[in-house]
Structures are given as structure tokens and as C-alpha cells.
Amino acid sequence: MTQKTLMVQGTTSDAGKSTLVAGLCRVLQRRGIAVAPFKPQNMALNSAVTAAGGEIGRAQAVQAQACGLNPHVDMNPVLLKPCSDTGAQVIIHGRAVSNMEAGRYHDYKTVAWQAVAESHQRLCHQYEAVLVEGAGSPAEINLRDRDIANMGFAERVDCPVILIADIDKGGVFAHLVGTLALLSESEQARIKGFVINRFRGDIALLQSGLDWLEDYTGKPVLGVLPYLHGLHLEAEDAINEEPDIERADRVLDVVVPVLPHISNHTDFDPLRLHPQVRLHFVGPDQPRPPADLVILPGSKAVRPDLHWLRAQGWEDYLQRHLRYGGKLLGICGGYQMLGERIADPLGLEGEAGESAGLGYLPTRTRLEAEKALRNVTGELMLAGERVPISGYEIHSGVTEVADGCPALVQLEQVQKTVPDGACSEDEQVVGTYLHGLFETPEVTRLVLRWAGLDGAQALHYHQLREDGINRLADTLEQHLDLDAVMALLDLSGERADV
CATH class of the missing domain: 3.40.50.300 (P-loop containing nucleotide triphosphate hydrolases)
Structure with a gap:
């Protein structure tokens, strides 16, 4: 033996x-x-x-x-x-x-x-x-x-x-x-x-x-x-919705739709564990509470999950959320959904074809067979601040951003920087390909401040x-x-x- x-x-x-x-x-x-x-x-x-x-x-x-x-x-x-x-x-x-x-x-x-x-x-x-x-x-x-x-x-x-x-x-x-x-x-x-x-x-x-x-x-x-x-400890697959922590008096409400093919929901563990955040995972046919920040998560099947969002009434919810001043963030597949078009000509994530995105960002995405897999570092640029960021990319999409649209992140590469993500003109809607962004304390603090929580605490997730x-x-x-x-x-x- x-x-x-x-x-x-x-x-x-x-x-x-x-x-x-x-x-x-x-x-x-x-x-x-x-x-x-x-x-x-x-x-x-x-x-x-x-x-x-x-x-x-x-x-x-x-x-x-x-x-x-x-x-x-x-x-x-x-x-x-x-x-x-x-x-x-x-x-x-x-x-x-x-x-x-x-x-x-x-x-x-x-x-x-x-x-x-x-x-x-x-x-x-x-x-x-x-x-x-x-x-x-x-x-x-x-x-x-x-x-x-x-x-x-x-x-x-x-x-x-x-x-x-x-x-x-x-x-x-x-x-x-x-x-x-x-x-x-x-x-x-x-x-x-x-x-x-x-x-x-x-x-x-x-x-x-x-x-x-x-x-x-x-x-x-x-x-x-x-x-x-x-x-x-990060879950292998199941979503843990009930952290045993004491909440602060002033909290920020964050809503995340549980897509049928949600991926890397561990992105939200630092928010779920933050004493100043009340995180709501919302599954199919569940009521959607008011939110300060809505985050569209990653997805293994972006076009089918976008169709599911629409069928579940999320498009109307998001329009109302933004009309009343709420913030909207998309991560990876969620970032792709925020754009104008998503094309999957090879049928990598289901039936081949093209879908209209939510139209909040001037971007177009084309899914390709080669998957981007890399750990990255750079700077997040939001609400007039620049803070260091680190994370990782796992995606098959290549996203084109319209000229003049500001990036959300500048990534460091060999002897140069390259943009990632996009921001709407009023900075109410932003998106990025980076997973793990909330594991950087400064990023969490800045995103929470952008979403309306002044004096947000830094959460040291790696130490947790x-x-x-x-x-x-x-x-x-x-x-x-x-x-x-x-x-x-x-x-x-x-x-x-x-």
C-alpha cells in the first residue's frame, strides 16, 4: 500500500x-x-x-x-x-x-x-x-x-x-x-x-x-x-450566504444575482465577510431588495445567463436601480453583459450566435477558443483615486472598447501598461475582467466609497x-x-x- x-x-x-x-x-x-x-x-x-x-x-x-x-x-x-x-x-x-x-x-x-x-x-x-x-x-x-x-x-x-x-x-x-x-x-x-x-x-x-x-x-x-x-475557507462550489459576523450600524447593501452558470462567486467572500456590507445573493424567482451596489458576477455561459437575467426581470430592476442613483459593477462575464453586443460564433458556451447586451457600456465582446489565464497587477482608477490592485483573469472573450471610454484598471505588463475594463461617462456603471479584486484591501475600501459608504474599513482577506x-x-x-x-x-x- x-x-x-x-x-x-x-x-x-x-x-x-x-x-x-x-x-x-x-x-x-x-x-x-x-x-x-x-x-x-x-x-x-x-x-x-x-x-x-x-x-x-x-x-x-x-x-x-x-x-x-x-x-x-x-x-x-x-x-x-x-x-x-x-x-x-x-x-x-x-x-x-x-x-x-x-x-x-x-x-x-x-x-x-x-x-x-x-x-x-x-x-x-x-x-x-x-x-x-x-x-x-x-x-x-x-x-x-x-x-x-x-x-x-x-x-x-x-x-x-x-x-x-x-x-x-x-x-x-x-x-x-x-x-x-x-x-x-x-x-x-x-x-x-x-x-x-x-x-x-x-x-x-x-x-x-x-x-x-x-x-x-x-x-x-x-x-x-x-x-x-x-x-x-473558500467554498469549492456551493455558495455560503450566512457569515457569522457582527454587522456595523451603517452598512452598504450589495446585491448579486445567482446566475445559472455563476463562476468564481468566491470573488464576493471579502464583501460577505465585511462588517459594513450586507451581501444579498438573489436566486431564481427570489425578491430583489433595494441596493446601493449591484454586481453582475462571472459566468460560464454568458449569453444564456444574460437571457436568464432578462427572463427573471433583472433588466427592469437594473434600470430602476440606476435611475435612483445606484452603482453597477460587472466582473468578467458580468462585464461582458454590460456592453452592447456579445458574439459567440463558435458556439463555445452554447448555441452559436450573437446577443444584445444590456447596453450600459460602449463595448463589444467576441468569444474565442483561446482562454486568457493570468495573474495580474496594476492600478484601479475610480472616484478620483488610484489604488494598487491585483487579481486574475479567466475568460474566453475579447472585448473591444469604444474610443474615448475610460478604462477602470491599468494593468502592468512588461515595460508597459494596458487598459482593462470600462467606465460609463458618469462613472455609475463600471466593468472589469479581474477576479479577486476585493482581496486587495485598498480596492474594497475604494469600491465601497464609490458605492456610497464613506469611511469604509479595510478588510485583510488573505489574513482572514x-x-x-x-x-x-x-x-x-x-x-x-x-x-x-x-x-x-x-x-x-x-x-x-x-
Whole structure:
């Protein structure tokens, strides 16, 4: 059995796989062990850009931070970005190769496995430990053939597995026992213990259930992790709408429509966590509250999502919002929607064709096969101020801006600056391709002031994320059998805490 690799699988999506791997990465990093995260196959619309310009799941970028590493495409060799109910863009080693329907991708998995195997082997050569995150549940019977995300991976590389379940969802014992029962005999033997996540209450009342579980399955419970109120780690895909923070007396109301193909909604985490901001994610058929600022987010299918916006009545809402002095910001796909036309001649995001934009900015966008993937720095120019900005670009569109229209950002490139985004003449509507802009404290402060909040506080988002990782690691030190985990990695005699 491969002792250098340990895999965390979950009984369901959102069971806590990403957080457990991130916490273990920080625990091992604290002990001086060279550790790297790995997710063979990820399906998510939240992604990050590596220094070399590759695209990976955002959860793996956070796990890399927990390891003290820069993100690398080997940490997530296969990324699937859904663009319809049955299809997704397939990204291999950070680069989009094709849009595929589910059936075609199932056949393609033999090719995808080669990328997974190569990346895992490279990480094993470079690091003392590799912590692997599964996807969804290993008990999805219909997906077991050619599986590369869960037990299919674990069986091929011969690694031990920890199974985690979320007790807050209810039915935790059924989740664990049922998942185990649906696995093959060899897969059952591969599971070396259980972790129960998000427990609140008196642990003594749970003990009889834990004893029964261990007796019934013959496998140990390695830990019961408490529900951590206010813990912030970026979500892999689900939108977290309820931060546990204390609001200031004066707040700015920000509204974000939850598009059917919303991407990189983690852009809004710094606003969601800001004590002077009340962020409203508005889904289909939900009432739209009054707002100081409306932000149109990124989208994996811009023209279909723009059609959805119109069908949901957002165009009338935006016109009324602007008529009463509200501000409007578009990010990436949302920026494209603010322009005059969006053309998709190749059918990259659905049926080929062209759509009229919302018409608030003098821009025209054409979707092209080559995707822009880069980390950038520069200056944001808004409300008479210029402040440093950093972020990343992930988009297929090329946007032409009419002569004389001011840019929102000046990006730094080799020995020159280039414009990004656009501003309306009255600066009431602005747009940019930059994701992650609110992670820069000065940018958040300036945007909030532009939207009507004087004296906005600076939120140091990177430190908040670092604090969350450390808090999670502290929790694992207290509530998880780390000696057993180290033994599974054959690291029992490794360094003490540093």
C-alpha cells in the first residue's frame, strides 16, 4: 500500500473533504513535513490561476496555501467546468481541451487518467506526503466504471482512505454504514477510519453511537470535529450566504444575482465577510431588495445567463436601480453583459450566435477558443483615486472598447501598461475582467466609497483566510487522532511540532 499518499473521501458532497485536507496540510506543514494537496478530478466553477497560467480548482489553491506552496496544475490535473446540465468544459493540466457531453467524457476518462497518474507521480517524487481529496461520494454506483476521482484512484495507486461525513445534515451513521456497504470488498478494506464533521452538542450523547459504529464496521472513529462557527475557507462550489459576523450600524447593501452558470462567486467572500456590507445573493424567482451596489458576477455561459437575467426581470430592476442613483459593477462575464453586443460564433458556451447586451457600456465582446489565464497587477482608477490592485483573469472573450471610454484598471505588463475594463461617462456603471479584486484591501475600501459608504474599513482577506486555516489545524490537533493519521502516511516517527 502506498504510504506516502492518504485520501479523504466523503459520504456526500460538502461533507468536509476540502476542509479536512486543508487542515491536515497545515498540521503537517507545521511539523516541517513537505506536503502537497491533490485532487484527481474536480467539478467546480470556482477556479484559480497558477503562476504559470494554468487553471485549477479554487479549493486546491487554498490547500496549497495551507502547505505554504504556490498553486500548481499538478495539484488538480482534471477540472470540469459545467456549461450545461449534461456537459462541461474539460481542463487538463490547466488548459481547456474541449467541451464534452457526459457520455463523451466517460469515454475520455482513459485519457484523463494518464494526466492524473502523471501529476500524482510527480508530486510523490517532490514531497514527503500527498493528501488527496475525493469528489462527491465513492458510492455513486453509476459512476464507478472508469472512476478516477474516488476509489478508482485509490485502488490504482493503492492508498489508504479516510471517510468523512457531516453530522449536521442528519443521518450520519446511515451515511457512513451505507457508503461502506456499497463499496467492493477491497474498497471497504481500504477505508482505515471515519471522521464525523460539524458536531454540535454534548459529545457524551454521541458516544453510544460511536461505539456501535466501531463495533458494527470494525473500523475506528478517528475524530469528531466540532461545528466551527464563523470559519471561513473558500467554498469549492456551493455558495455560503450566512457569515457569522457582527454587522456595523451603517452598512452598504450589495446585491448579486445567482446566475445559472455563476463562476468564481468566491470573488464576493471579502464583501460577505465585511462588517459594513450586507451581501444579498438573489436566486431564481427570489425578491430583489433595494441596493446601493449591484454586481453582475462571472459566468460560464454568458449569453444564456444574460437571457436568464432578462427572463427573471433583472433588466427592469437594473434600470430602476440606476435611475435612483445606484452603482453597477460587472466582473468578467458580468462585464461582458454590460456592453452592447456579445458574439459567440463558435458556439463555445452554447448555441452559436450573437446577443444584445444590456447596453450600459460602449463595448463589444467576441468569444474565442483561446482562454486568457493570468495573474495580474496594476492600478484601479475610480472616484478620483488610484489604488494598487491585483487579481486574475479567466475568460474566453475579447472585448473591444469604444474610443474615448475610460478604462477602470491599468494593468502592468512588461515595460508597459494596458487598459482593462470600462467606465460609463458618469462613472455609475463600471466593468472589469479581474477576479479577486476585493482581496486587495485598498480596492474594497475604494469600491465601497464609490458605492456610497464613506469611511469604509479595510478588510485583510488573505489574513482572514490564513486565520481560518490555522483555526482548522488547531481543531484537528485537538479532536483528530493524528498519530493514526501519521501512521497511515508512514510518518509516525517524523518531526515534532515546530
